Amino acid sequence: MSLFSKIILKFFAAVFLGLSVLHLPVSSAEPVGFPNGESQLVNRLEAGKAQTVVTYGTSLTSGGAWVNQFAAALEERWPGKAKVLNSGAGGMWSTWGVENLESRVIAKKPNTLFIEFGINDAYLDYKTSVAKARANLENMIKRVLAAKADTEIILMTMNPPIANRLKARPEIKHYYEMYRQLAKEQGLKLVDHAVHWERVLEQNKNVFHRYVPDGIHPNAEGSGDITTSTLLSCLGVPPVSAPGKIKVLMVGGRGSHDWSGFYDILNLLLTKAGDFVLDLTLEIDSLREPYISNYDVVLFYGPGGDFTDPNQEKGLHDFVKNGGGLAGVHATDAFKRSDVYWRLMGGRFTTHRGGEFTIRIMDESHPVTSPFGDFRIHDETYQNEYHPKFKLHSLFRMDRGQEQQSMGWVQDYGKGRVFNTTLGHDGNAWKSEAFQAIVRRGIYWAAGREPK
Incomplete structure (x- = not known):
């Protein structure tokens, strides 16, 4: 350290x-x-x-x-x-x-x-x-x-x-x-x-x-x-050189959710994995070029936020299109004025319920989800409207009565990769070992690495 x-x-x-x-x-x-x-x-x-x-x-x-x-x-x-x-x-x-x-x-x-x-x-x-x-x-x-x-x-x-x-x-x-x-x-x-x-x-x-x-x-x-x-x-203090590490930038500081608590969990999770450097920024300007190019993956957590400069939105879009990784955790209720963010994340929050439910693995062969069987979790049950240009590749969905919506998906965008899960509302979800492992593997995959 x-x-x-x-x-x-x-x-x-x-x-x-x-x-x-x-x-x-x-x-x-x-x-x-x-x-x-x-x-x-x-x-x-x-x-x-x-x-x-x-x-x-x-x-x-x-x-x-x-x-x-x-x-x-x-x-x-x-x-x-x-x-x-x-x-x-x-x-x-x-x-x-x-x-x-x-x-x-x-x-x-x-x-x-x-x-x-x-x-x-x-x-x-x-x-x-x-x-x-x-x-x-x-x-x-x-x-x-x-x-x-x-x-x-x-x-x-x-x-x-x-x-x-x-x-x-x-x-x-x-x-x-x-x-x-x-x-x-x-x-x-x-x-x-x-x-x-x-x-x-x-x-x-x-x-x-x-x-x-x-x-x-x-x-x-x-x-x-x-x-x-x-x-x-x-x-403008640059990142410390970390050859071979996956540099992840978490964009925090927005919304009513405990982004700080999630950052603590994520920091421990990625530090234990040994292949990551995790940085936290509260500045949406971090998404502008050339700043964003210091990272391999940009991760959004939680709701809220708006772009305040077109170069922020463009920086994020071009970063992913040109080969950068994007990860979203419980983040489809964010930047809701932005069509670019909606297109990149694939879905936009519409409503939710909550409680305990079963997660069904839909793609057992995908590198992110291949090790997992179905599991139970206590979380919010986000429903989303998918972007018209987005084609859903669902990795896992929830299964509770009429609630059968996807809770995690991936897409290729240009040369980049996007992993998104709507799970992760609070500590009840974060403590799930399955949730933690899926997030970790999703970040590996978004970075173009073999998940582990």
Whole structure:
């Protein structure tokens, strides 16, 4: 297991994405795209230049697991080249940031500087207006660039607070919006963590509470799954070289289903198999070229989501058409505005029931299902409308009264392969050994490998 994986017990999302300086409305629940190229940090490290990185902010930085996770990821990719210095301080805000900038930032001569003070500038007791917070931020930016003009300054929004932590910061969204506006106006890079955190909070509160148990400070798991994975994706940190391995990119962060719990199960399953590298991304922009081409298989889990840029949809389509693998697990109720996604997955969710039922193997000779006999499972019973251009090759179906629909199928699309199962709603299904084995074998097959 890699150094970074040991620290966060996850494989990080690693796709070549740039950083956004686009305006995002406060009410938006969609992630910002990253069209502006890689970060200077990655470009310089790729060129073999040693880099000093300073992180400057609140307790979300000083005690945040993301800083060590980020440092470990850079060390794993560029050994000995990146020094990450944590200059954050618990309980501090941007006024403190201005007062301590010389000793905590400028004196360290950073090549890249991350700044986040929004969470505490919004704290009522500090009586720091949005305008004052902006003035403080502008002061820090100006002084850092005056001292070292080639410093790459990256602004960050962070996770939203909840419950009593939110009551003490009722205007937090306006402070985060100020960061977006200032980044846009000054042409600075922005990593908009808040977008992803807000989506998790809106769509799956149980996951958010697991990630942020005290209502404001993400734990190591939450930092790894949301903050660190977003940061690495946005910076364009490439995957660690793994010759011979099947590189799988799971697209998570959508819908009300526990995509994080499924990721944990899938990570253990594929790690045990020994032939895979599994990365997690919350960025739909990961589907754009050339980023998607870093992977052998793209896997979608669960419902929800929309493409926000035609290049995302085109990237996925061309990836599969040109020989990439696609796997869907309980994912036909996703991207329902997209004809491309419907065509690739074959089916689109219409309705469901649930409970325990029998799965009948329909194709006993196919490499995915050849080892299996019929089995019982407790799950949702998705029904689907098939795309007019899709020809169903059913691997297995359910058998319960009038419910006889296919629950798993495959297709060839161009030079690529698609494996799709509508099973996998929650832990009741995930714990099934037959389900796990079918998913594993389906991913092997989608990658063009012999299933095992």
